[in-house]
Amino acid sequence: MDPNPANADAAPAAPLPPKPGIGKRRAVFLDRDGTLIEHVHELVDPAAVRLVPGTGDGLARLRDAGFLCIVVTNQPLLGRGRLDEAGLDRIHARLAELLAAEAPSARIDAFYACPVESGGAGPDVIEHPDRKPGPGLLLRAAREHGIDLAQSWMVGDSPRDVLAGRHADCRGTILLRSGVSGRNPAAPAGCDHVEDDVAAAAARILAETHAT
Ligand SMILES: [Mg+2]
DSSP states (O other): OOSOGGGTTOOOOOOOOOOTTOOSBEEEEEOOBTTTBOOOTTOOOGGGOOBOTTHHHHHHHHHHTTEEEEEEEEOHHHHHTSSOHHHHHHHHHHHHHHHHHHOTTOOOSEEEEEOOOOOSOOTTSOSSTTSTTSOHHHHHHHHHHTBOGGGOEEEESSHHHHHHHHHTTOSEEEEESSSGGGTOOOOOTTOOEEESSHHHHHHHHHHHHHTO
């Protein structure tokens, strides 16, 4: 009930227009190395791609629930010239192949990679808008895929991932123990949950989604 009698008979306010380029779809943004696939130092060979257990199951559950699954990854190998876009595409094609073999509906809707090299700053310092913990890749994906960030999540094994999701104003962030965080389990400020792997993260996201 509107406390102002002058507005009592007013028509309901029209919904506010969405922010430019931001839409209604829900997404889960996922780190790649140590999250979806086992961490390999300087991964350039598609044959070295190995799924972290639970990845296929987790992605299938998220996609079946209507979430886009979008990879956001720091890949300074691109900037160093150790890997080109075609080589990166081959790695991601192998990842897609392994996912399809594990669960038919598990797939990645889009890949976004940042080629910027780190200058050695800590994980909480934004060295470039696109390099996590910067939110640039998430914001670009939101524009290009019509994503509502307030309904979307960021999942990864590094504090950089959590902070990128927080800087993008995602609904929630999940730190995984599947990769580097297993050795350094301290969760940064802004981390909503800590889970073992992508399957557990998917269960958490779906439980939170159904609770509202
Ligand atoms: Mg990682």
